[in-house]
Amino acid sequence: MELTNFIHQSVSYMSSWALRCAAELEISDHIKAYGGPMPLHELARSILISTEKELMLESLMDLLVHQRVFAKCEAGYLLTPTSEVMLSEGANMGAFVRFVTESFPEQLFFTSKWFKDTGKSTVFQLAHNGKQAWEVLKEKPELGNLFNDAMASHSKESVRILVKRYPEIFDGINNLVDVGGGTGSTVKIIADSFPDLRCIAFDLPHVVDNSLNNDSISVIGGDMFDKIPPADAILLETILHDWSDEDCVKILKKCKEAIESTKENGKVIVVDMILDAEIDDDSKETETKLIYNLSMMSVFGGKERTKKEWHGLILGAGYSDYKIYPTRMPLYSVIELYS
Template sequence: MECKSEERVSKLLRAQTHVWNHIFSFVNSMSLKCAIDLEIPDIIHKYGETMPFSQLTASLSLNPSKANCIYRLMRILTHSGFFSQLQVNENDLEMGYVLTDASTLLLKDNPLSMLPFFHAMLDPILTKPWHQLPTWFRNDDPTPFHTAHEMKIWDYAGRDPKLNQLFNDAMASDAQLVSNVVIERCSGVFKGLESLVDVGGGTGIMAKAIAKSFPHIDCTVFDLPHVVANLKGCENLKYVGGDMFESVPPADAVLLKWILHDWNDEQCVKILKKCKEGIKRKVIVIDMVVESEEEDFESTETKLLVDMVVMVLYPGKERTEKEWAKIIFSAGFSDYKITPVVGLRSFIEIYP
């Protein structure tokens, strides 16, 4: 009887820990935000070697009474994998900090910096809708964002320069990272193309990388007029304003990078049909495929988290291969090929 009781208590305590971890999971992102606002990653990077704790606190211009609390901030962020703690040297017992691969992606001067994406996702404009999630489940609003702000996110961005800038910068930073991977790993996807339209291409980071790496391809960035206003192209790159639900400029191929997950199935079918009207070769989609068999726990969790973000901000979702096939064939395409080579996202080549 005692063994059964001990097992029950152990299960209860493990369950309590699990619940606490989820209750306090916001502490990870808020702690990281604090470190970024204090410029800790950049300070350690500029130091150039293992930075002693005393040197770090001296560099932060802190209130003297708060200096010891930095250790607690660095402790949780070290546990989370954003810093590594090392002994400064063999003759010194003081510990210091170095960056990890993750924190390197949060440096201001890193060409692949994720800072703009980080700042956008944690801005109050985009976090406020989460508090409306239960209300949204009971009303007929299209998204929790709409419940919180009384308009769709695209309408809000069209009226609010701050959100428009945050969103464009976030997508540009993501495109910078993805384009590097795409050019290095997936150049064969662009073989034989003479023209390409990047639908929803924002400020054109992805299209610029393609235009530079494949100068024989004429690239067009196609996005809403307020997004591409005042943007200038180059020899084989131009910007065109318009609405992808109305028409898409003709080309050998159309690129849809992280676009279709923003929309429901009916809207995706409409977008794909507009793409099909003008393409000669294929549609290239860069997006997530969820519930993949060969996937680790962390990747699955990240995809499910992103799916919830999409549900809260847009009328879309992350899709399984079966769900991708449904909208692809519903739009009148004959075949597709999925290649998981862009980290959490895959190349989905769709053929007319």
């Protein structure tokens, strides 16, 4: 059993590659378009794969069926809730698996070297001649665009769940700034859900998409360590886990200034993970959080945080109180901060 576990761990990166391949071949879209259980030869025909490669396609599908990404009945392959997130008309999360399989592996080989290195940089910096992830994403527009698409697909799903399951969060606010809001896909969802709410998508100047400017959305390029536009509410959706405690305190202080300049009861809405104290349960949720924690540390020098760590961070930035909402979304928690 131990040997199986060891070998499974050694080869499990292949699971990410299989998922990426399914995303690139748009297998979910092909199965959806077929309209029912799709036989192997129909799938091969639909994605224009020659007959001699059907065996490899079947092996790919066997693995993904085993992992519940797709389902299989006698008549053929079916979608599951997992493969549905790759549908181009839905969350379209193919960009997410493409980004993580493309950008992470080259730097991961530096991890053991980093542990023995005397410098304070991140694994990413060691692998990229001292450059930070944000610099490299700016310098390589193709990678930067893939990152933005990956974040947009991921964040759209989270924010769709946020507005549906936590509508009360948006009560009583007239305007909201989505700090680190990328190309603005999340503010579009918020503005569509709450037509009276004025939304601002705020991100680095080379990231924002100015074409989004309209009656309910404004786009502002800037640096959150410098100044955040004033608003009743600030959304920080998967932002703080990219940063060290020291940087998070700086960001949270800037957010505090921004909400204090408009009204008395402003708030900051944090959507991020909470690492539970119990890490020895064998749930996928816990394992995913632990993987995220390690990747945030190695790529950005950030981390996922326990409740105790969130408490220290929030009070350390000068907030008087906060509320953690009961869990109603996968992986992420919602924390509301009051100045």
